[in-house]
Amino acid sequence: MLLLSTVHDMTFSLWDHTIRLNLYSSFLVTNAFLPIMRKQKYGRIVSITSAMANFEYEGLGAYSAAKAGLEGLMRTVAIEEKNHGILVNMFDPGNLKTEQNPYGEGEPAMVVAGIVKLATLPADGMNGQVIRANQ
Numbered sequence: 001m002l003l004l005s006t007v008h009d010m011t012f013s014l015w016d017h018t019i020r021l022n023l024y025s026s027f028l029v030t031n032a033f034l035p036i037m038r039k040q041k042y043g044r045i046v047s048i049t050s051a052m053a054n055f056e057y058e059g060l061g062a063y064s065a066a067k068a069g070l071e072g073l074m075r076t077v078a079i080e081e082k083n084h085g086i087l088v089n090m091f092d093p094g095n096l097k098t099e100q101n102p103y104g105e106g107e108p109a110m111v112v113a114g115i116v117k118l119a120t121l122p123a124d125g126m127n128g129q130v131i132r133a134n135q
Contacts, residue, residue, distance in 0.1 A: 078128030
């Protein structure tokens with residue numbers, strides 16, 4: 001479940017956990033696979049983002065900061081790696097019902113096709129974009 005905490009009341013541990021889970025992990029995975037993708041001159045990276053990267057909601061400061069950071073990171077990777085045949089995009093699945101969000105409105109399976117579409121883009125496909133499932 002997503003832990004809510006105002007910035008004033010947030011512990012370093014909660015901040016660190018949220019940033020590691022939602023930003024560091026994407027950096028680590030991307031960094032690990034870029035050499036392979038560069039070698040084969042092909043790759044597709046799809047990161048899961050959230051509308052919270054651009055909106056405010058009390059108690060979600062760390063989560064919002066992590067998702068905003070993720071979008072900045074992935075846009076940078078998109079520019080840096082395009083000439084290596086690597087396309088990088090972000091997918092916002094919307095308000096889905098998950099363990100982290102038991103009050104969500106949709107089922108995770110309903111967004112799979114959108115993620116697969118980004119993961120299989122042609123060489124001239126979009127790059128550095130955020131695609132929102134509900135738009």
